[in-house]
Structure formats: C-alpha cells, structure tokens
Amino acid sequence: MVSMRDIAEKCSVSVATVSKALNNHSDISEETRKKIRQTASDMGYYPNSAARALKTNRSYNIGVLMNDRAHSGLTHEYFSAVLEGVKVESESRGYDITFINTHNRKMTYYEHCKYRNLDGVVIACADFEEPEVQEVVNGAIPSVTIDYIFNNCTSVSSDNVKGMRELVQYVYKMGHRKIAYIHGESNSEVTKERLASFYMTLEELDVDVPDEYVKSSEYLNAVKAEKLTNELLNMTDAPTCIFYPDDLSYSGGFNAIKSRGLKVPDDISMVGYDGIKLSQILNPKLTTVEQQSRKIGMLAARELITCVENPKTALVKRVVVDGRLLEGETVKDIRQK
Incomplete structure (x- = not known):
C-alpha cells in the first residue's frame, strides 16, 4: 500500500509537504501541489479514512x-x-x-x-x-x-422574487390583465417570496388581483391543481392566464382544460415554475422559470x-x-x- 512517505521520496519533498498538497493547504506553490497530487494518483495512493478521521476529528x-x-x-x-x-x-x-x-x-x-x-x-x-x-x-x-x-x-x-417578477412581466407584456395564481403551501418560505413578488409586480403594473383569483394548493400536487383550475374556469369573470406552483402541478391544470374540450394557449394561458426537462418536451412547451x-x-x-x-x-x-x-x-x- 502506497504511503505519503513513498510519495515524498518520489517527489524529493518532505512528508509534511505531501500532506499539505493532498489537503489543499495554501502555503505551498501550485506547481508543487500539482506535482505531488499527480504523483499520488500515478502511484495509486488512497488516504486511510480512519487515520484521517483521527487526525482531523472529522468523518468526511x-x-x-x-x-x-x-x-x-x-x-x-x-x-x-x-x-x-x-x-x-x-x-x-x-x-x-x-x-x-x-x-x-x-x-x-x-x-x-x-x-x-x-x-x-x-x-x-x-x-x-x-x-x-x-x-x-x-x-x-x-x-x-x-x-x-x-x-x-x-x-x-x-431567486424566487426575481423569477416571479420576470414571469409576471412576461405575461403582462403578452396582454394579460386577468391573472390567477395557484400557489404552494402557504407556510413555505418559497411561497411567501413568490406570492409577495406576484402581488408587488402586478401592483407596480396597476393590475388588480381579485382574492378569488389566488388559490392555495400544494407543491407537486397535480390532482389538487386540476380541481382548483376548474374552480377558476367556472368563475363568471374567469382569468385569461393561470400561474402554477411548479411544472408538475401544471399537468393537473392542463388535464382540466383538456376535459373541457379547450386548448392551451388558444383558450387559456398557463405558466409553471421549475423548468424541469419534461416541461420543454411537452406540446406546447411550457412557459416557466428554470431554476439552477x-x-x-x-x-x-x-x-x-x-x-x-x-x-x-x-x-x-x-x-x-x-x-x-x-x-x-x-x-x-x-x-x-
């Protein structure tokens, strides 16, 4: 089994220098560090985890x-x-x-x-x-x-605040003024940020949001999203665009639209949040915010x-x-x- 002493002899440095290089200490040159790490790799060196834990008091x-x-x-x-x-x-x-x-x-x-x-x-x-x-x-x-x-x-x-702001501004730019939001759990920090940004951006744009346009749901709950979408569509003054808490919940809303013989976006516009790969494979591609x-x-x-x-x-x-x-x-x- 290759030891740090073997690597030190091969590189003509001290064992302490080898230890510093392998543990990314800053008090040795980058050239020396690269040489030692490459030599360790070439020689098949693997640190003893138990010994390392005893020395550093960490389990890694x-x-x-x-x-x-x-x-x-x-x-x-x-x-x-x-x-x-x-x-x-x-x-x-x-x-x-x-x-x-x-x-x-x-x-x-x-x-x-x-x-x-x-x-x-x-x-x-x-x-x-x-x-x-x-x-x-x-x-x-x-x-x-x-x-x-x-x-x-x-x-x-x-950045939920910025993401929601850009989403609202885009929907507004496309001419929508009757905008509804089915959001996730009310006690979630993510929901609080997105909901505040939703209201704040529309207020800046001088767009009124009726209380009945905002529905509380759960993240990743397509079944509940479908139910709440039907409630919104049954309104006398129904919204022209519905926001969903995530891309998966959008699928529930899409099912509600389809069951009524309607089409997205011809009859109703919708947006999601997350930017999962599936959202861009769907037909039509979902308008959403991609999170990194x-x-x-x-x-x-x-x-x-x-x-x-x-x-x-x-x-x-x-x-x-x-x-x-x-x-x-x-x-x-x-x-x-």
Whole structure:
C-alpha cells in the first residue's frame, strides 16, 4: 500500500509537504501541489479514512435530509438535480454522502446525525417547522438549508422574487390583465417570496388581483391543481392566464382544460415554475422559470464544507441563485393589434 512517505521520496519533498498538497493547504506553490497530487494518483495512493478521521476529528461524511410532503423525493427532477449537485461538490472535496433515515426510525434526525458521526447536514427538503428539523438546525452539527431561512445557519435558494417578477412581466407584456395564481403551501418560505413578488409586480403594473383569483394548493400536487383550475374556469369573470406552483402541478391544470374540450394557449394561458426537462418536451412547451437546481446543490455542499473545515471564520449567509425565464408556448399573445 502506497504511503505519503513513498510519495515524498518520489517527489524529493518532505512528508509534511505531501500532506499539505493532498489537503489543499495554501502555503505551498501550485506547481508543487500539482506535482505531488499527480504523483499520488500515478502511484495509486488512497488516504486511510480512519487515520484521517483521527487526525482531523472529522468523518468526511455529509448528511442529506430529504423528506418532502409529496414524498416525491428523488423521483422529482428538481430534488434529484439538487442532490446531484450536493454529491458532485462533496465528492470533489473528499466527502461521502449519507441519507438521514426518515422511515421506521427509533432515533430523531439529530440523533441519527450523531450516530453516523456526520460532519454536517444539508437540509434539502423537509417540513422546516417540524421540531426534529429544528433540533438539527439548532444542534452542534453545522447545517445548510435549501429554500428556507433560519437565523443561525446558511441558506441557499433560487431567486424566487426575481423569477416571479420576470414571469409576471412576461405575461403582462403578452396582454394579460386577468391573472390567477395557484400557489404552494402557504407556510413555505418559497411561497411567501413568490406570492409577495406576484402581488408587488402586478401592483407596480396597476393590475388588480381579485382574492378569488389566488388559490392555495400544494407543491407537486397535480390532482389538487386540476380541481382548483376548474374552480377558476367556472368563475363568471374567469382569468385569461393561470400561474402554477411548479411544472408538475401544471399537468393537473392542463388535464382540466383538456376535459373541457379547450386548448392551451388558444383558450387559456398557463405558466409553471421549475423548468424541469419534461416541461420543454411537452406540446406546447411550457412557459416557466428554470431554476439552477444542480448549482443550488453544489453551493449548499460548498458552503457546508467550508463551515465544517473553517468553523472559526464561518459566517451565516444567504446565497441566492438566479433562475431563467423560458418563454415556451403556453401564453397567448392577446394584445390588441
């Protein structure tokens, strides 16, 4: 088995220099670091994880908590892309990933983290008001949240305010003034941001939003979205465009339209949110906001590992990632020519 001493002899440097190069210390030159790391790779060197843990007092293991209400987990493209980002960034920094068990548990989330000796936790999807989740956030193990803000830990999220503003402005530009919004869970931080931006942007555009145009639903619930779409369409003064909380919920709205013998966007315009790949395969292509979900996951892992490795200099921050408007084909241009 290749040791650091073998690499040191091969490169004609000290064992301490090899250790610094392999652990990305900044007090050696980039040229020396590259030479040592390449030599280690060529010689088939693998660090002893147990020895490394004893020396650094770290397990090099990151926990991921995912437990959404819809129980979609990795089957949903947004969450799977977030996790892929966490995985890629963690592995590139020498960390493994462990899912925090959420079923048939005899331990709390925090107890599971301690049991697995996790260095930190990415809370990617959960009921953030749940006492067990708050126990993790308030515990001694560093944590980073995605799409939720606590005062005592870093959060990473999409720019929901900007994304919703651009979506509303686009629909307005296409001539729509009767705009409805079926939103996700009211207690969600994401919903609060998008809903506030929805109202604020339309107010700036001098567009009135009747209370009955705004319906409370759940994320990733196409069945409920279909029901609420029918309620909106049954109104005497029905909207000309309906916003959905996510692209999957849009499919429920589309079913409601289809069952009435109507067409999108000829008879009613619709927009989603998330920008999953399926939304751009559909006919017509969905108008939506694409979130950089993989980047969100990577940044969450990066912030967490920075906190783990540099606890004395770690600052609580809010990291916001821009989305991108995909104009699609589901919003009809009803401007008077």
